[in-house]
Amino acid sequence: MEVEKMSRNVADIALVMDQFSQGSRPNSDPIIERARSGDAAAFEQLMIAHQQRVLATAWRMLGNTEDARDAAQEVFLRLYKHLPKYDARQEFAGWLYRIVINVCHDVARKRGAKHSSFEFEQEAGTLPPLLSRDNSERAAMQSEEQAIVMKALSKLSEKERAVIVLRDLEGLPTEEVARILGSSATTVRSQISTARTKIKQYRDRFLKGGKR
Amino acid sequence: MNCQKATQQIPLFVEADLETAEMQQVNLHLEACRVCREIAAEFQSSQSSLRAVTAPVFDEAMLTQMRHAVNAEIARTSAPVFAGLSPIWNWKLVCAAVVMLCIVGVVLSLQFSAPVVNHLGEQSAAHTCCGMGGVSDRHLRQRVPEQSAGRSRSPYRNRIRVASPAKKVTRTVPETPFDKVNPSHSVEAATVPSSLAIAGPPPEDTTSAPEPEMLRMEFQTADPNIKIIWLTPKEPTRTTPAADIQ
Numbered sequence: 001m002e003v004e005k006m007s008r009n010v011a012d013i014a015l016v017m018d019q020f021s022q023g024s025r026p027n028s029d030p031i032i033e034r035a036r037s038g039d040a041a042a043f044e045q046l047m048i049a050h051q052q053r054v055l056a057t058a059w060r061m062l063g064n065t066e067d068a069r070d071a072a073q074e075v076f077l078r079l080y081k082h083l084p085k086y087d088a089r090q091e092f093a094g095w096l097y098r099i100v101i102n103v104c105h106d107v108a109r110k111r112g113a114k115h116s117s118f119e120f121e122q123e124a125g126t127l128p129p130l131l132s133r134d135n136s137e138r139a140a141m142q143s144e145e146q147a148i149v150m151k152a153l154s155k156l157s158e159k160e161r162a163v164i165v166l167r168d169l170e171g172l173p174t175e176e177v178a179r180i181l182g183s184s185a186t187t188v189r190s191q192i193s194t195a196r197t198k199i200k201q202y203r204d205r206f207l208k209g210g211k212r
Numbered sequence: 213m214n215c216q217k218a219t220q221q222i223p224l225f226v227e228a229d230l231e232t233a234e235m236q237q238v239n240l241h242l243e244a245c246r247v248c249r250e251i252a253a254e255f256q257s258s259q260s261s262l263r264a265v266t267a268p269v270f271d272e273a274m275l276t277q278m279r280h281a282v283n284a285e286i287a288r289t290s291a292p293v294f295a296g297l298s299p300i301w302n303w304k305l306v307c308a309a310v311v312m313l314c315i316v317g318v319v320l321s322l323q324f325s326a327p328v329v330n331h332l333g334e335q336s337a338a339h340t341c342c343g344m345g346g347v348s349d350r351h352l353r354q355r356v357p358e359q360s361a362g363r364s365r366s367p368y369r370n371r372i373r374v375a376s377p378a379k380k381v382t383r384t385v386p387e388t389p390f391d392k393v394n395p396s397h398s399v400e401a402a403t404v405p406s407s408l409a410i411a412g413p414p415p416e417d418t419t420s421a422p423e424p425e426m427l428r429m430e431f432q433t434a435d436p437n438i439k440i441i442w443l444t445p446k447e448p449t450r451t452t453p454a455a456d457i458q
Contacts, residue, residue: 040283047282051275056267065268069278076282145261153265167227168262174229189229196223200258 032092036083043083047076054100060165061104062111063154071107075099097170098180101162108158145203152202160195163188168196213241218248226255 031049034042054075059068078099086095153161159181166177167188178188213221218241224230225238242249424445431440 044279044283047279051278052270055270055275059267060265065270069270069274073278073281073285076279077285080282080286142264146264149258149261149265153262164262167229168259169265189224192227192229193220193223196226196255196259199262200223200255203258203261204254 029092032083032086032088036086043080046079050096051076054096057097057100057165057170058104058107060153060169061101061161062107063150067107067111071100071103074103074107078103091176094176094180097166097172098182101166101180105158105162145207148203148206149199152199155202156195156198160191160198163191164195164199167192213237215241215245215248218242218245219251222248222252222255226252226259 031042031045035046051072055068055072058071058075059065062068062071075096079096082099086092153164156164162181163177166172166180167174172180174188174192175185178185181188218238221230221234221238225235228235230238242252426443427446429442429444431442433440
């Protein structure tokens with residue numbers, strides 16, 4: 001009996017994760033419906049299904065694990081609070097992304113002075129060092145480029161970072177990004193163009209200049 | 213398409229964010245322009261670096277801790293407000309609420325039970341004895357001999373003058389014990405209507421010593437609450453106060 005229940009839960013989670021990644025409409029998602037009606041176990045499954053994605057998006061927006069964890073916690077609290085008001089006609093993934101972006105903006109504003117959090121992660125050793133003499137030259141170059149790009153991300157404005165994270169890192173279509181952020185596709189395209197240009201310029205300055 | 217226009221479109225071209233027609237135009241320009249082709253290659257390299265940014269893998273312990281924190285917060289916020297209070301606290305709250313209601317009730321009752329004020333600006337005779345109509349007969353009996361003497365310099369110096377019906381009644385009652393209660397005691401503009409009522413003598417008091425027969429006159433003012441009662445002996449007897457003798 002327990003095994004059957006567990007296998008059903010695993011199947012539900014797999015279904016939700018599949019919908020989340022594909023952006024399909026989860027109108028008949030049993031977990032969401034049960035969670036909406038106050039089922040604590042269903043909400044737990046919903047958290048398990050989305051926690052990695054929520055944390056990864058929050059980490060890309062905020063740049064460090066501690067803030068990302070706090071943000072993810074707040075995201076799930078808001079999800080629980082607003083789940084009864086969720087309109088099943090809209091995509092759950094987009095709705096959840098909107099909560100994540102809003103929470104990350106709030107956390108970033110609260111963080112204030114500690115804005116350059118990507119540097120903090122490097123100092124803490126979470127990210128690979130910029131230049132490692134032990135690694136091969138190729139690995140060192142990749143590591144350095146990644147660090148530079150992350151630093152460039154941290155220099156973007158909140159809106160520019162949001163469109164880059166959603167469009168380029170999460171791989172959402174431009175129209176979906178516009179829906180999530182509540183703006184037009186034209187505006188999002190303009191912000192994407194500006195953000196990509198800034199990242200490239202920042203990267204060029206460090207790589208072509210031969211210095212960090 | 214010129215290079216300036218193509219350079220503006222390249223950041224979107226590299227990720228196919230342009231319309232189909234624009235994509236074809238930029239593609240045609242890149243085939244012909246080496247500089248713009250190099251710029252596009254740099255953008256593609258930058259985008260490859262961007263996509264290479266991967267979030268760290270979050271361990272299960274951290275995820276479990278996060279879910280437990282969320283569940284604990286949900287349980288805390290969804291609990292009833294008074295769930296953590298003991299029954300004693302509930303009774304205390306109820307008692308405090310009752311006391312507060314009583315205080316508010318007393319204050320409101322005092323606020324709305326102010327004395328009735330007549331058109332003369334005085335308090336109604338029905339509520340206070342400061343008006344002439346409120347003066348008791350016993351007090352009047354004490355004052356009547358002094359008033360009837362008229363010329364005596366009584367410390368009370370009460371003076372009641374009834375000129376004629378439907379005329380003003382002027383009364384000055386200073387230095388009486390009532391004045392200490394209500395200093396604004398002088399009555400002006402009390403109009404005596406024509407229905408002036410002169411009553412007969414009051415019923416005799418069988419318990420007290422024989423007194424001179426008194427004439428009782430009642431004046432009904434325009435205000436139904438104010439009635440002027442004047443008691444005077446039928447045959448004025450001259451009384452000489454001790455002060456006058458000296």
